[in-house]
Amino acid sequence: QKEVEQNSGPLSVPEGAIASLNCTYSDRGSQSFFWYRQYSGKSPELIMSIYSNGDKEDGRFTAQLNKASQYVSLLIRDSQPSDSATYLCAATFDSNYQLIWGAGTKLIIKP
């Protein structure tokens, strides 16, 4: 069964520090990986996508993918209180756009 796993948290990080979110997946055939941010009562919004091993940076966000170890992570530098949200990791296992979701990690940035 294809699964994506995340620690539910909450993960508490002081403002200005680096927040590190991790995700593992079960299927080595996974092709694409995504990090979504979801505020309470809102739908998810895409933060980062990553397809190849290594790092991908976009502003304060860096996604890291290690296919050999089957994990993907998201680093948030200079964390802000507005980054407080639930972060959902998702992966696709085939080409039909269907996303397999992790349970999400609740991130709390403390001022």
Next chain:
Amino acid sequence: GAVVSQHPSWVICKSGTSVKIECRSLDFQATTMFWYRQFPKQSLMLMATSNEGSKATYEQGVEKDKFLINHASLTLSTLTVTSAHPEDSSFYICSAPPPGQGTDTQYFGPGTRLTVL
């Protein structure tokens, strides 16, 4: 960027009634749309894949006769919760990938919060 809208944004209904939720792609054509359900403090659960002009594909455990999906045009998919009960109260979200742009451009609607009394 591409926009997906949902209507209504919230709805309260009595037990036993039916509720229709609309998902529209506003500036692109979506041959495929996904319907999700999310209970409080849980992740998204894919209910079904809606395909324009054909029958929806339901995930295991989702009752197709209770959650009716119609994708009659390239910009509109509807989810009808028939004979709703309190346990159907949830946050329903649709998403759509614009064709030919890859999986990372899947756009989400703002969601519909359903409360069944």
